[in-house]
Amino acid sequence: MSSTIDRREFLTRAGLTLAIVATPSSLKVLALGPAATASEIFSPGPWLQITPDNQVTILLCKSEMGQGIHTAIPMIVADELEADWNQVRTEMAPVEAEYADPVINQHGTFGSMSMRNLYEPLRKLGAAGREILVEAAAKKWNVPVSQCEAIQGKVHHQPSNRTLSYGELVEEASALPVPENPRLKDKSEFKLMGTPVARRDIPAKVRGEAKYGIDTFVPGMLYGVVARPPTYGAKLISYDEQAAKQVDGVRHVVNFDRGIGICADTLQAAWKGRDALNSKWDRGVEPTLSTASIEKVLADGLDKPGREGRNDEGVPSALRQAHKRVLAEYFLPYLSHAIMEPMNATAHVQADQCEVWAPTQSQSGVQRAAAPIAGLEQAQIKVHTPYLGGGYGGRGATEGVKEAVALSKATGKPIKVLWTREEDIKYEAYRPGYAHRIEASLDQQGQVTSWTHKVVGGSARGPGGGGGLRNLQYQVPHIKSALVPVETIPTRPWRSPGGSHFGFTVESFMDELAHAANQDPVEFRLRHLEHDSRHHRLVEMVAEKAGWGKPLTRGEGRGIATFYSHGSYVSEVAEISVDRNTGVIKIHRIVCAADCGPVVNPDTLEAQMSGAITMGWSAALQEKVEFANGGVQSSNYSDYHLLRMSEAPEVEVHLMESDAKIGGGGEPSLPPIAPAVTNAIFAATGVRIRHLPLTPERVLEALRKG
Amino acid sequence: ERNIRMPDSLTLKINGQSHTVEAEPDVPLLWVIREYLQMTGTKFGCGIAQCGACTVHVDGQPMRSCQLQVSRAVGREITTIEGIREDHPVKQAWIDIQVPQCGYCQSGQIMSAVALVEKNSNPSEDDIIQAMEGNLCRCGTYTRIKQAIYQAAEKVRNA
Numbered sequence: 120m121s122s123t124i125d126r127r128e129f130l131t132r133a134g135l136t137l138a139i140v141a142t143p144s145s146l147k148v149l150a151l152g153p154a155a156t157a158s159e160i161f162s163p164g165p166w167l168q169i170t171p172d173n174q175v176t177i178l179l180c181k182s183e184m185g186q187g188i189h190t191a192i193p194m195i196v197a198d199e200l201e202a203d204w205n206q207v208r209t210e211m212a213p214v215e216a217e218y219a220d221p222v223i224n225q226h227g228t229f230g231s232m233s234m235r236n237l238y239e240p241l242r243k244l245g246a247a248g249r250e251i252l253v254e255a256a257a258k259k260w261n262v263p264v265s266q267c268e269a270i271q272g273k274v275h276h277q278p279s280n281r282t283l284s285y286g287e288l289v290e291e292a293s294a295l296p297v298p299e300n301p302r303l304k305d306k307s308e309f310k311l312m313g314t315p316v317a318r319r320d321i322p323a324k325v326r327g328e329a330k331y332g333i334d335t336f337v338p339g340m341l342y343g344v345v346a347r348p349p350t351y352g353a354k355l356i357s358y359d360e361q362a363a364k365q366v367d368g369v370r371h372v373v374n375f376d377r378g379i380g381i382c383a384d385t386l387q388a389a390w391k392g393r394d395a396l397n398s399k400w401d402r403g404v405e406p407t408l409s410t411a412s413i414e415k416v417l418a419d420g421l422d423k424p425g426r427e428g429r430n431d432e433g434v435p436s437a438l439r440q441a442h443k444r445v446l447a448e449y450f451l452p453y454l455s456h457a458i459m460e461p462m463n464a465t466a467h468v469q470a471d472q473c474e475v476w477a478p479t480q481s482q483s484g485v486q487r488a489a490a491p492i493a494g495l496e497q498a499q500i501k502v503h504t505p506y507l508g509g510g511y512g513g514r515g516a517t518e519g520v521k522e523a524v525a526l527s528k529a530t531g532k533p534i535k536v537l538w539t540r541e542e543d544i545k546y547e548a549y550r551p552g553y554a555h556r557i558e559a560s561l562d563q564q565g566q567v568t569s570w571t572h573k574v575v576g577g578s579a580r581g582p583g584g585g586g587g588l589r590n591l592q593y594q595v596p597h598i599k600s601a602l603v604p605v606e607t608i609p610t611r612p613w614r615s616p617g618g619s620h621f622g623f624t625v626e627s628f629m630d631e632l633a634h635a636a637n638q639d640p641v642e643f644r645l646r647h648l649e650h651d652s653r654h655h656r657l658v659e660m661v662a663e664k665a666g667w668g669k670p671l672t673r674g675e676g677r678g679i680a681t682f683y684s685h686g687s688y689v690s691e692v693a694e695i696s697v698d699r700n701t702g703v704i705k706i707h708r709i710v711c712a713a714d715c716g717p718v719v720n721p722d723t724l725e726a727q728m729s730g731a732i733t734m735g736w737s738a739a740l741q742e743k744v745e746f747a748n749g750g751v752q753s754s755n756y757s758d759y760h761l762l763r764m765s766e767a768p769e770v771e772v773h774l775m776e777s778d779a780k781i782g783g784g785g786e787p788s789l790p791p792i793a794p795a796v797t798n799a800i801f802a803a804t805g806v807r808i809r810h811l812p813l814t815p816e817r818v819l820e821a822l823r824k825g
Numbered sequence: 826e827r828n829i830r831m832p833d834s835l836t837l838k839i840n841g842q843s844h845t846v847e848a849e850p851d852v853p854l855l856w857v858i859r860e861y862l863q864m865t866g867t868k869f870g871c872g873i874a875q876c877g878a879c880t881v882h883v884d885g886q887p888m889r890s891c892q893l894q895v896s897r898a899v900g901r902e903i904t905t906i907e908g909i910r911e912d913h914p915v916k917q918a919w920i921d922i923q924v925p926q927c928g929y930c931q932s933g934q935i936m937s938a939v940a941l942v943e944k945n946s947n948p949s950e951d952d953i954i955q956a957m958e959g960n961l962c963r964c965g966t967y968t969r970i971k972q973a974i975y976q977a978a979e980k981v982r983n984a
Contacts, residue, residue, distance in 0.1 A: 185926030324928030327866020327906030334865035508929030733965025756875035767967035
């Protein structure tokens with residue numbers, strides 16, 4: 120990625136500011152003044168500002184939801200800038216085009232993209248700042264640049280033993296041209312990158328002082344709750360507005376496109392008002408919809424042709440000439456994000472602007488959702504992003520924002536909308552359920568000669584977006600794939616949208632093929648990966664770290680799975696045992712090896728790897744959204760179970776650092792965990808489970824059937 | 826200006842300070858703490874004592890504040906995350922081990938952990954699981970929580 124760097128000067132409360140912005144496009148250098156026209160401002164990355172008070176401010180276009188991005192971004196800039204970590208502060212960037220992620224041209228935090236999109240621009244940004252400051256000092260002292268050196272927030276001139284702080288150089292630096300291709304540090308020069316720098320958001324979170332969306336209070340605000348259709352597509356028949364208005368504290372009753380809104384002084388009054396509404400609805404568009412009916416739709420889809428993904432002409436002959444043919448079908452349930460901080464948003468619509476406070480993964484999405492409801496331009500939607508109490512893809516949703524904006528527009532008051540847990544589970548959009556059918560042919564040597572893969576589901580997002588139906592991570596000469604779309608239930612990305620189902624199916628099936636070919640599952644995978652490739656080396660690494668092939672230390676079965684997604688390779692080995700009386704699976708050990716390219720912060724990367732494995736195991740073990748009578752039956756953590764401490768696996772993470780392009784960190788360790796466990800169950804019991812979740816009943820049934 | 830019409834004036838003792846608040850007697854303590862008094866460290870997660878995000882101490886015992894009517898908290902010592910001193914071994918360990926990810930559940934986790942180590946400064950793994958099993962974490966920080974509790978307990982033991 121090449122980078123153009125431009126610079127503007129402007130006055131802030133602190134005085135003159137040196138502001139630099141990196142953009143990944145042409146080599147043209149722009150000389151932007153404060154009155155730059157829109158055409159001169161194109162897709163810039165996060166800002167860097169240095170003020171005469173010697174403060175370095177980095178503006179962030181990414182939301183912090185626990186992935187440590189508010190630490191990683193300043194680490195990169197500060198390291199290249201050679202700033203003193205203690206002089207660096209951060210704040211959320213305004214949600215305006217010039218501050219957006221320059222690759223996606225929007226403000227959003229999803230797809231494990233932050234590091235992938237920003238790593239290079241941020242390094243160039245910091246490096247350019249460093250070069251300008253050094254040049255400014257040289258000019259001020261009238262000495263050669265080569266005699267000056269930036270060290271920890273200061274420029275030194277060794278021969279004369281003089282030093283100036285960055286703050287003292289702001290005015291001089293602001294007048295200098297910006298280097299087009301600043302010299303990036305060599306890895307050996309890094310001071311912050313590659314080290315486990317403590318996360319900047321953690322102390323406030325431990326003190327209980329960190330502000331999340333739910334913690335928003337605006338003077339004069341009312342609480343907004345909404346009575347919504349109880350089943351999909353249900354139409355309102357009647358409601359008692361007067362009864363609701365008679366509840367103490369209820370101020371407004373608003374009939375709008377999402378239901379009946381109640382605005383009240385307190386949440387309690389709003390909830391009482393909603394009860395008093397006694398809203399009646401018809402049975403919805405599909406009253407017979409249930410878990411069973413949806414599962415039948417998915418299973419029936421396997422026999423439909425679907426939309427073609429890839430159709431290599433060699434597939435039929437490979438199947439005909441097969442030494443062995445293997446066919447298997449897999450089923451995955453709908454999953455809830457079940458984010459601990461329930462959906463919420465606060466909005467205040469005024470004549471010329473609308474302020475929104477939302478724990479969002481997509482500030483641009485908030486603007487797009489709010490503008491038409493508020494009757495304003497997107498640029499008039501001022502989005503404030505507090506901390507997110509979890510994200511996992513679920514916080515790209517804007518339903519809460521739409522409700523808060525609509526109710527604020529209707530009442531003229533700031534409105535805080537907060538969903539209960541029951542509403543959050545019932546009205547959110549899920550990870551789709553899926554059915555997969557895969558058939559492959561093996562030759563006499565046990566090599567896979569063809570792979571035919573059909574996916575039935577709400578969206579066949581592959582790893583990296585659509586790739587799942589076109590590309591297989593293994594070297595297989597002939598591939599055929601198809602998608603049968605099913606669009607009955609609202610769905611949205613869920614941590615590793617494609618990988619969470621392709622990982623399970625591809626890696627389960629590879630294991631089945633390995634056994635059909637009488638080969639060791641690790642050896643079999645290696646034989647289908649390019650020799651000495653990153654992926655090949657990583658599988659070797661995880662096998663070595665896990666002691667693959669050696670006697671088990673604690674469990675009775677060991678399974679491997681490996682998956683490439685979001686620009687990163689992750690391989691996992693699970694050691695498990697199965698209680699044959701209860702069907703309970705016990706994980707004894709998970710060994711994870713990851714190659715995400717360069718590592719910015721090994722401690723947060725380890726936490727992300729371990730966290731996504733834990734979430735993936737939670738889903739594989741017990742998560743499933745239940746439907747009944749045309750709507751959602753699951754209601755709360757009492758019937759949508761999340762993993763608890765006693766079930767949490769011990770995860771050991773090994774990072775294989777490389778100089779390859781940086782990969783994502785938040786999602787790619789999730790796909791391998793479910794198949795690593797089911798492959799281990801097969802190793803332990805000889806029983807293959809192709810249906811998630813792995814509830815004790817399902818495990819027992821599988822064991823019975825043998 | 827909000828015009829909150831609520832009948833009862835209640836006095837709560839939170840973190841050693843008296844707070845007078847107008848609230849219906851049956852409102853769960855959780856909402857009074859976080860929405861009425863705007864002490865937002867205590868979090869709402871489920872409302873049915875399934876997640877532990879709202880854990881506070883009442884007379885030194887960990888309790889789910891979503892399950893305690895505010896009138897029943899009158900006259901009792903309520904401690905929230907804000908009332909645990911910053912140099913408490915549990916808070917220190919949470920920072921040392923870099924436990925939180927999104928952090929939303931961590932106030933509740935810390936309140937459960939503080940109650941545990943103050944009662945039992947040498948907890949076994951089973952003791953830890955028993956004390957912490959009611960606190961959910963969607964980010965999956967359980968392993969680090971365990972490590973931090975071992976570290977905090979050791980500090981309490983050696984104090």
